[in-house]
Amino acid sequence: MNVFVVNCGSSSLKYQLIDSETEKVIAKGLCERIGIDGRLTHKPTGKADVVKEVPMPDHQRAVSYVLEALTDADTGVIKDLSAIDAVGHRIVHGGEKFASSVIITNEVIAAIEECSDLAPLHNPANLIGISACRALMPEVPMVAVFDTAFHQTMPKEAYLYGIPYEYYEKYKIRKYGFHGTSHSFVSKRLLSIIGKENQESKVIVCHLGNGSSITAVKDGKSIDTSMGFTPLDGLIMGTRSGSLDPAVVQYLAGKLTCSVDDVMDILNKKSGVQGISGVSSDFRDLDEASAGGNKRAATALEMFAYRAASYIGSYVMAMNGVDAIAFTAGIGENNINMRRAICNHLGYLGITLDEEANSVRGEEIRISTADSATAVYVIPTNEELAIARETVALL
Ligand code: AMP
Numbered sequence: 235m236n237v238f239v240v241n242c243g244s245s246s247l248k249y250q251l252i253d254s255e256t257e258k259v260i261a262k263g264l265c266e267r268i269g270i271d272g273r274l275t276h277k278p279t280g281k282a283d284v285v286k287e288v289p290m291p292d293h294q295r296a297v298s299y300v301l302e303a304l305t306d307a308d309t310g311v312i313k314d315l316s317a318i319d320a321v322g323h324r325i326v327h328g329g330e331k332f333a334s335s336v337i338i339t340n341e342v343i344a345a346i347e348e349c350s351d352l353a354p355l356h357n358p359a360n361l362i363g364i365s366a367c368r369a370l371m372p373e374v375p376m377v378a379v380f381d382t383a384f385h386q387t388m389p390k391e392a393y394l395y396g397i398p399y400e401y402y403e404k405y406k407i408r409k410y411g412f413h414g415t416s417h418s419f420v421s422k423r424l425l426s427i428i429g430k431e432n433q434e435s436k437v438i439v440c441h442l443g444n445g446s447s448i449t450a451v452k453d454g455k456s457i458d459t460s461m462g463f464t465p466l467d468g469l470i471m472g473t474r475s476g477s478l479d480p481a482v483v484q485y486l487a488g489k490l491t492c493s494v495d496d497v498m499d500i501l502n503k504k505s506g507v508q509g510i511s512g513v514s515s516d517f518r519d520l521d522e523a524s525a526g527g528n529k530r531a532a533t534a535l536e537m538f539a540y541r542a543a544s545y546i547g548s549y550v551m552a553m554n555g556v557d558a559i560a561f562t563a564g565i566g567e568n569n570i571n572m573r574r575a576i577c578n579h580l581g582y583l584g585i586t587l588d589e590e591a592n593s594v595r596g597e598e599i600r601i602s603t604a605d606s607a608t609a610v611y612v613i614p615t616n617e618e619l620a621i622a623r624e625t626v627a628l629l
Pocket of ligand 1: 442443444445472515516517518519563564565568569570595
């Protein structure tokens with residue numbers, strides 16, 4: 235089965251065509267600057283990459299360029315559109331309505347629309363992607379895979395905030411959590427590696443990238459996660475502040491004589507390791523600056539490690555133990571120094587790092603020594619493959 239995986243942003247569209255039997259990527263690519271001018275980068279496996287500047291006034295036009303590229307005599311990888319058997323859409327917010335992936339129907343679209351209030355930047359873009367694909371491939375079955383769904387198993391004590399209960403009831407203000415597809419994919423793989431797929435188990439997944447979150451997974455289910463009502467909460471990130479005293483928002487708005495919206499913009503786009511270091515949101519730049527003696531870059535890295543280790547500690551408490559920990563995403567898979575810095579806080583778990591194994595980047599590997607009381611692994615995430623698997627499973 236060939237599954238077309240679509241991840242739509244407000245002005246972008248990422249795609250992969252995956253053969254579900256071999257789980258190989260047949261082609262992948264990206265449309266950028268949709269609604270502005272338009273650029274398609276198409277990467278067919280085994281053929282040369284194509285970059286095209288083409289007018290993309292809307293997502294439907296972007297999807298039609300992608301489908302043309304996939305079926306083109308030179309750049310194509312399939313003969314015609316009948317070779318696309320299903321489409322899997324990444325949807326950011328499923329609210330409390332979706333605890334798992336679903337086949338897309340008109341009712342599902344209406345329910346995703348209702349969740350748009352909770353993710354005003356993302357869900358409308360995801361919906362545009364659905365309607366663009368439906369217009370061009372009306373007969374092809376489609377599945378929605380939600381970033382929030384995996385975390386719907388959290389218990390009330392983990393997802394409720396300490397605010398009047400009526401705001402949860404009326405406005406659905408609660409912790410939702412994000413990166414669910416990645417946490418689900420990596421935790422499943424980790425459980426299979428440690429041979430605890432169908433047993434009682436306690437694992438922690440650290441998805442550390444430009445956006446970062448950590449999840450406690452007990453018996454295969456998310457029981458707590460560091461992102462909250464929005465992806466701003468929890469860990470310090472590339473440009474996002476992570477958790478902070480909400481009183482800072484009012485205080486800073488007063489000092490800067492600006493609006494709450496302006497402060498939220500600062501917390502989302504100008505904070506995190508970028509804001510602390512004044513150097514970069516990219517951990518490679520921070521490592522370099524820190525090695526060169528930049529103290530603020532060093533502080534940003536120490537803060538990131540400390541906050542990550544604090545969440546791991548609180549999830550060990552939540553599960554009353556931990557069998558194994560996995561690092562994933564850009565930093566988790568590649569940043570040797572950050573993995574070491576986080577593990578240095580975890581001596582109380584009997585963790586000892588295997589320095590040689592930890593020097594490997596981007597591969598699945600156990601990075602704790604054989605006698606380490608808690609096993610630590612690097613497991614590369616693959617959200618597109620996870621979406622393709624979910625799509626096939628449902629159809
Ligand atoms: P992501 O959002 O998952 O793509 O992760 C982006 C982050 O991963 C950036 O901060 C990068 O600096 C970091 N990263 C990616 N590759 C490497 C690498 N080879 N070494 C260190 N950090 C890396």
